[in-house]
Amino acid sequence: MTRESQGGTGDKHGEPGYDPAAYGDRLGSDYDALYPQEGLATDAAVDFLTDLTDSLPGNSLLEFGIGTGRLAVELDRRGLRVAGIEASKKMVAELRRKAPAARIEVTLGDYASARLSRRFSVVALVFNNILDPRGISAQLDIFKNAARHLVHGGCFVVEAFVLHDDAKNGSWTVIPRLGDCGYGR
Numbered sequence: 001m002t003r004e005s006q007g008g009t010g011d012k013h014g015e016p017g018y019d020p021a022a023y024g025d026r027l028g029s030d031y032d033a034l035y036p037q038e039g040l041a042t043d044a045a046v047d048f049l050t051d052l053t054d055s056l057p058g059n060s061l062l063e064f065g066i067g068t069g070r071l072a073v074e075l076d077r078r079g080l081r082v083a084g085i086e087a088s089k090k091m092v093a094e095l096r097r098k099a100p101a102a103r104i105e106v107t108l109g110d111y112a113s114a115r116l117s118r119r120f121s122v123v124a125l126v127f128n129n130i131l132d133p134r135g136i137s138a139q140l141d142i143f144k145n146a147a148r149h150l151v152h153g154g155c156f157v158v159e160a161f162v163l164h165d166d167a168k169n170g171s172w173t174v175i176p177r178l179g180d181c182g183y184g185r
């Protein structure tokens, strides 16, 4: 019996042929070797998400693009109720291989549109995934879908790299802003 449910894929965002599963299906079991935890401030992210989730009603977290569980496995181990939406079956297979006992519920689908039947204290989208290749319409749908899955007073956490001034080549600009979830200010 599989522990994965189907949340729907498909793309309505004007990138013909775009497949949200392609990235994960390509990297699959190599992902953890390519992106070792130590290089990604994983502990800091896990601490932040644990403290934030503990401070909100529900003690639960939904990760969009949960991948191989770099964050989710430790969040589950710390006692949070963790769920994920993930496009790539290969990434989920790797998560299950690594952490067979984890109680993480994963829905296979596109996090811009897949729906779960319950709400969470925190929805998290990390590792630059907000820079969706389908552009602004998909980004807006991701925000809407996060809102659909949050309890009242819950918080959507977006993690993205911010370029150092020296790294900017002038062709684009990143403007960091603090979110308004009442945390971290």
Ligand SMILES: C[S@@+](CC[C@H](N)C(=O)[O-])C[C@H]1O[C@@H](n2cnc3c(N)ncnc32)[C@H](O)[C@@H]1O
Residues within 6 Å of the ligand: 020, 021, 023, 024, 025, 064, 065, 066, 067, 068, 069, 070, 071, 085, 086, 087, 088, 091, 109, 110, 111, 112, 126, 127, 129
């Ligand atoms: C860079 S990896 C990050 C994985 C994990 N969150 C981490 O921090 O290690 C991005 C993950 O998001 C998944 N993904 C990308 N686009 C997606 C989409 N539209 N819907 C669901 N999952 C998606 C990929 O398959 C991959 O597992």
